[in-house]
Amino acid sequence: AGSGKFFVGGNWKCNGTKDSISKLVSDLNNAQLESDVVHLNKNKNILYLLPQMLMQESAFGKFPDVVVAPPFLYIDQVKNSLTDRIEVSAQNCWTGKGGAFTGEISVEQVKDLGCKWVILGHSERRHVIGENDEFIGKKAAYALSQGVGVIACIGELLQEREAGKTFDVCFQQLKAFAGRQNVENLSSQLVGYYFTLLVEDSIPTYAIPSWDNVVIAYEPVWAIGTGKVASPEQAQEVHVAVRDWLTKNVSAEVASKTRIIYGGSVNGSNSSDLAKKEDIDGFLVGGASLKGPEFATIVNSVT
């Protein structure tokens, strides 16, 4: 598949109790991830280890980043009990520094609990909770400025796909993640200066500081939680378009380095076919990530 290291995320959404999460963590800790072969060998003595390392050196880069996103309330429990082979992500965060924002969770707090990532722009936050592009973009810019990586979700509704608007919707959402400065060059900013003054309120005034810590998750809304997975060809087509958009609007370097992962009814039986596609760099998994052994099967299907 595509550029760099694979990335597999598990989005637990608003599921679980202390007990069920403790069972899920123990299943994940006991699951055999392909990379454990090297991890186990690391505990053995150097004479044993050296030839193994030499043989497997080229494989090191292939081991995926594996991340799970528990509900906020259980992040600490998970952080304290989960193998450190798996990173922890938040499922949301506030747009700026914490303070008088009842019910919100700040990036500083997410970081304090040891989260390296935050999922932003998930379709449930867009379409159920009602978050808009600019609000999501601001959160992404702030999280990145504080050193927390962003799993940036984009994706079209079924009616948008049927109306032939898939690319337009995804590009619009990408543009909002990027913020104004990343997608407009200086001359167009100058030309658009007076126009900008007129419509200032409708133009994002933030910009993400860097794409280094961004993973883009293409998640067609019609495939999320429905059991209707996109075909590898459908997913690949959009991933190529997203990479092209990055080339044209950000840079060729960012386009080749940024991981574009697929989400939407991924399970242990369909993941390996999807992972064979050139531009699919991993997965964001919902339902199937609540089953430890199946999530491990998905992780192992990309190695």
Ligand code: PEP
């Ligand atoms: C998700 O919520 O990000 C997701 C992809 O869910 P599911 O795998 O259940 O479709």
